Amino acid sequence: MGFEDFFHLKLDPFSNVPDPRFFFSSYEHKLAIVKILYTIDKMRGLSLLVGDVGTGKTTVSRKLLLTINKNPNFKAGLIVLTNNHFKLSWFLDRVAKFLNIDDDYDNYEEIKGAIISKLISYYKSNKKVVLIIDEANNLKERDDIIEEIRGFLNYELGNRKLMTFVLIGTKEILPYVRRNESFYQRIAMKLQLKPLSLTSTKEYIKYRLKIAGADVNIFTDDALNIIHEASNGIPRLINIICDNALLDAALQKKLPIDGNMIKDISKLYSIESEI
Incomplete structure (x- = not known):
């Protein structure tokens, strides 16, 4: 009953299942979304949103995705990391699929080259590419993935990044991003999602x-x-x-x-x- x-x-x-119909734009959530959307619009490269368990991070990630994709000038996608037991090849394959790259590649150099070529193609079409990574706390002990994201941030044309990343997760991620100083310095916006x-x-x-x-x-x-x-x-x-x-x-x-x-x-x- x-x-x-x-x-x-x-x-x-x-x-507790995320449902866009029930998204409530509280001051706390609205502030986080507005600031992240600013970094996305300016293609600053990297934003980090952390918060305690249950504060609504996944809800924010879904709202961001819906909002960004309403703008035809953007190409936005979402990767959810359910655990940290995945290969670098899996991560790159998810990025490639997000970019609508359907071909299969046998080695790192080939898939990385295809991704960069596709990003340049989107740039020439005036598309801004945004990838949201939810449950980014599962990047713990994954220095290889963090370094790979840092590498993507090195690619620029016309004074802007070819792809912007938004990492969303618990505070557990912080020690791991801090120990890669070059990566940490590239975070254009650091935010904490506070309770209501x-x-x-x-x-x-x-x-x-x-x-x-x-x-x-x-x-x-x-x-x-x-x-x-x-x-x-x-x-x-x-x-x-x-x-x-x-x-x-x-x-x-x-x-x-x-x-x-x-x-x-x-x-x-x-x-x-x-x-």
Whole structure:
């Protein structure tokens, strides 16, 4: 049994699966996106966005991809690194496929040459090439990939880079990019995605409920305050608390959801709160 019928919702408002329909442009996320889009537009070469687990990095990466690809002057793609157990050849093959290079190559020199030729072709067509790498923390202990990206940043025409990279991941990546001084110095924009403020948390919850079809206030203001405190403003934890609160409220046929219910939810699901 779901809670959608009880609350007259058309969609699940707090799923942790990224959904562009539920993207909430909080101050924290908007600031990161605007700054990254600036470096992309200027083709500065390399941006780095880090944040704690659950702060919405993947959501930002998807929003960036959608926004950039709306502009016909850009060619943007996304690579998600699910682990760090991959070969350099796999990485270069993903870059080649992103650039619409369909041929297979037997060695490093051939595929690298094909990639650079394609980048020059895009440049001559007035296309700006942008590659977003999500879960970039999986570049840990991968000095070869970091060095390869640094090598791509050396290619320029007309006073701009042939390709701009956006690395997005947890802070775990920082020691590994810092130890390649040449790479680290090429980072044009370093950003940290911070948790949501109390104001942003309240707006985030209300926005997602509105998109889902809510036509009444489901959470009391006290409940919203406690959700922020219990989640520390981390979107993923906000979603977990709200999702479970909606289910419990529907089972109890309780509306609105008050602070006491949120306290119980926080304790039940081991989400720490000092309240």
